[in-house]
Amino acid sequence: MELKENYIELILITHKNQKNSKVEQAFITYLNRNLNELMKVGDGRVKLFAKIGIRTFKDLLFHLPYDYVNRSYSPLIHEMQKDDLVTLELTVTEVSFNNSIRSKAPSKIFCENESGFVTLIYFNKIPPYIKQNFLINSKIIVSGKIDIQSEGFVIIHPDIVVKSNERYKIPVIEPIYLKVEGLTSKLIWSLAQKILPLIPTINEWLPQELIAKKGWKSFVESLKILHKPSNLNINNLKIARDRLAFDEVLAHQICLKLLRKKLQQGAKNTVQFSGQLVNDLLKNLGFQLTKEQQMAVKAIEQDQLSDKKMLRLLMGDVGCGKTLVALCAALNAIESKKQVAFMVPTEILANQHYKNITRYVEKLGINLCLLLGNTKAEERRQILEKLQNGEIDTIIGTHALFQDKVTFANLGLVIIDEQHRFGVKQRMSLLQKGENADLLMLSATPIPRTISMLSYGDMDVSIIKNKPVSNKAIVTTILSKSKIAALLDRIKAIIQKGERVYWVCPLIEESEKLQLSYVENSFAVLIQSLGDNVAMLHGKMKPEEREKVMQEFKEGKKTVIVATTVIEVGIDVPEATIMVIENAERFGLSQLHQLRGRVGRGSAASYCVLLHGHKVSLVSKKRLNILKNFSDGFRIAEKDLEIRGSGDYLGFRQSGESGFKFFDPLKNGQMVDFADNYASSIVTKYPNPIIKILLQLFDKDMYFAQHDVTLT
Structure with missing residues (x-):
């Protein structure tokens, strides 16, 4: 596993001529070399590495050890204790090899x-490269764990055996790496040791005063400390990891700042409105906006009046009234003679928004239309023609709005509901249909502040936590599926009073592996128990079938809906008072909270029943109890982050991010504020060659390329 000779020559030449070449590019070029540079031609382990995402030198170096073994202890043999990890220099005096397959x-x-x-003991066949060391009177160095048996001190299957003149092959502190079949920790370590010494030098992208204050080494030195520590000083290892984590989160925040800069390029045309349409809307509501809703409306108004394009996220718990705030923004744009595009992820939600907003604005003279994937051809043609001519003020739709044929006369505001369902490229393609259009994104998924900064650092954020006073608190209970008969009796009584019930299942079809309930089975059980007023709703149904089911449910023709998580967001039926979630332990807390938010929207008492299987882990019980004890979505999100870790949360952005290698919001969350502020100062001076290298180091150049955004 030696570096190819021509590659060694290339590196030596690079080092000699660094003064006359672009040092930064040599750095990136080296790290992007293929791992097969270190392996023999045809080595199958290259494919095994590729399976775990390790293809380049950089991938391997970013695969950090998760633990370390101290092999520095070399005691006198009679001083050793059971389970001591020792490294001994020994002389072979006698060998007894078992070469028989049967014995x-x-x-x-x-x-x-x-x-x-x-005594060294092997129960399996000894590999030839180890067996060759066991010659009588040969001197060897052995490292392994001591056991004490009747025959004295023994080491069973020593970790390391080398000749006495090969001590350099035994690390004093051995890093331990996560491994897969065919790839040992020792292999990963040995390859890392070949890469590290030849990394070209690189200029520093952080200010020296910050480095000195934190006690950090350079990025490369920090990698070397972690892959080849000179001692087991926990603080030094933590400092090295912190340096890598900060660089990574800094690159991430710079990326978001550059994206914001790109989105806000050029001053937008001045927006003029007096707020008359909003005032007319509020007069006709019959109730007042909450204080937080009013604050959000004001912040959005200021953004709309600014000469910079609005990039704002409106985040709020389920049922807090985000749609009404978004409607106020739409009315301001319409008053300014601008058009509004309101995009949602599902046709069910699009229909609901259309009906609700129509009810709100029917006295305001607003031209509103709905465009879906299944809109008939002639109706679609008329809508597109009116949209292009400026006869339509607001269009509500799904992904159909992305289509090239959808053109606007004067698009001024894009509203995206449940924005985590859409990627950056989709958002930008819709924004580009207007000249300097404002962007308002809505999210009913409460997100902890640290995660919010990481996911939406390119946006201003408004938060609505409080719900209207009219909304009833939801009582949440945890119930074993063994008690389902009693639950069905309770549901019978509920539906006789005219109230409605959601019954949510995780899967549409049976899965033996997961042993989850599925919609068809639950539907059959509920039909048998509750009669033909039970309906079924899932994503595989045709849109018109789903719409028919929802309409019958709203009208009370069907009082129980058995569904998948298609009803997670947006469904608004005030008469629905019970939410039953089967196999609740299989859902994330945020998703459970979203589902729970489908009830409690009317004046009647509402309930959420978390049905769990017969065998539930302690962690699952802890998670379900969090939902039982808390109703604040933001508090639940914080607890969910503590339990699940950051991985799932960082997927909220749905924008092609590959996740963090070094940065962990739970351990390094305090870095985010500083990294965000520092990123802001850097972006004002961008482009900068060394900062571009930082972005390339963490693949942010690839992220931008995926979304048709240039780094310069």
């Missing part, structure tokens, strides 16, 4: 030094 007797190698005797 189960172990192979034994008897060794000694001036302080005593040790």
Whole structure:
């Protein structure tokens, strides 16, 4: 596993001529070399590495150890204790190899030094490269864990055996790496040691005063400390990891700042409105906006009046009234003679928004239309023609709005509901249909502040936590599926009073592996128990079938809906008072909270029943109890982050991010504020060659390329 000769020459030439070449590019070029540079031609382990995402030198170096073993202890043999990890220099005095396939007797190698005797024991066949060391009177170095048996001190299957003149092959502190079949920790370590010494030098992208204050080494030195520590100083290892984590989160925040800069390029045309349409809307509501809703409306108004394009996220708990705030923004744009595009992820939600907003604006003279994937051809043609001519003020639709044929006369505001369902490229393609259009994104998924900064650092954020006073609190209970008969009796009584019930299942079809309930089975059970007023709703149904089911549910023709998580967001039926979630332990807390938010929208008492299987882990019980004890979505999100870790949360952005290698919001969350502020100062001076290298180091150049955004 040696570096190819021509590659060694290339590196040496690079080092000699760094003064006359672009040092930064040599750095990136080296790290992007293929891992097969270090392996023999045809080595199957290259494919095994590729399976775990390790294809380049950089991938391997970013695969950090998760633990370390101290092999520095070399005691006198008679001083050793059971389970001591020792490294001993020994002389082989006698060997007893078991070469028989039938015999189960172990192979034994008897060794000694001036302080005593040790026996090496192998129960399996000894690999040839190790067996060659066991010649009588040969001197070897052995490292492994001590056991004490009737015959004295033994080491069963030593970790390391080398000749006495190969001590350099035994690390004093050995990093331990996560491994897969065919790829040992020792292999990963040995390859890392070949890469590290030849990394080209690179200029520093952080200010020296910050480095000195934090006690950090350079990025490369930090990698070397983690892959080849000189001692087990926990603080030094933490400092090295912190340096890598900060660089990574800094690159991430710079990326978001550059994206914001790109989106806000050029001053938008001045927007003029007096707020008359909003005032007319509020007069006709019959109730007042909450204080937080009013604050959000004001912040959005200021953005709309600014000469910079609005990039704002409106985040709020389920049922807090985000749609009404978004409607106020739409009315301001319409008053300014601008058009509004309101995009949602599902046709069910699009229909609901259309009906609700129509009800709100029917007295305001607003031209509103709905465009879906299944809109008939002639109706679609008329809508597109009116949209292009400026006869339509607001269009509500799904992904159909992305289509090239959808053109606007004067698009001024894009509203995206449940924005985590859409990627950056989709958002930008819709924004580009207007000249400097404002962007308002809505999210009913409460997100912890740290995650919010990481996911939406390119946006201003408004938060609505409080719900209207009219909304009833939802009582949440945890119930074993063994008590389902009693639950069905309770549901019978509920539906006789005219109230409605959601019954949510995780899967549409049976899965033996997961052993989850599925919609068809639950539907059959509920039909048998509750009669033909039970309906079924899932994503595989045709849109018109789903719409028919929802309409019958709203009208009370069907009082129970058995569904998948298609009803997670947007469904608004005030008469629905019970939410039953089967196999609730299989859902994330945020998703459970979203589902729970489908009830409690009317004046009647509402309930959420978390049905769990017969065998539930302690962690699952803890998670379900969090939902039972808390109703604040933001508090639940914080608890969910503590339990699940950051991985799932960082997927909220749905924008092609590959996740963090070094940065962990739970451990390094305090870095985000500083990294965000520092990123803001850097972006004002961008482009900068060394900062571009930082972005390339963490693949942010690839992220931008995926979304048709240039780094310069």
